[in-house]
């Protein structure tokens with residue numbers, strides 16, 4: 001009779017000098033990232049996958065949407081250690097409050113069923129990670145909103161006029177933000193920039 005190096009149980013059935021239970025406990029099936037970033041449209045619940053927007057399968061349940069978005073984005077980032085993986089699923093705590101437009105960092109569990117040693121067979125293992133949920137309008141919803149919403153951002157110095165240097169710095173900053181928006185959405189939300197001579201400020205018009 002031999003014994004398990006972990007728990008000391010006496011058995012002849014050993015895998016890497018461990019009993020079946022300890023082997024499962026101490027053998028990894030996959031490696032998962034600590035954090036995963038997810039971007040979801042707060043209006044239609046489409047989500048980003050590999051730089052493209054994907055329609056949500058069930059856009060009526062925010063937990064389903066977040067679940068799908070995480071699983072989809074996580075799967076390609078999981079490194080397999082197991083020789084075969086039969087199933088992989090994301091477990092979300094349904095009591096987690098998910099609110100569109102509100103950034104959140106949530107705990108997620110990835111459940112994996114995999115095979116490392118034929119004699120042991122398939123077994124389940126769970127992995128914990130965090131998911132950053134970020135919200136951004138998809139181009140379609142952005143277009144719809146652009147037709148109905150308009151915003152003016154007025155930039156004023158308190159009790160005086162903006163000087164040339166300040167105007168230049170604001171313009172550069174705005175250009176930087178718009179360039180970023182253009183890169184991400186393929187268009188820019190700014191319609192026009194006007195200097196308001198009377199107040200010495202700037203007005204930015206957004207669609």
Ligand SMILES: [Zn+2]
Pocket residue numbers: 004005006007008009018019020021022023
């Ligand atoms: Zn053991």
Ligand SMILES: [Zn+2]
Pocket residue numbers: 041042043044045046137138139140141142
């Ligand atoms: Zn959308």
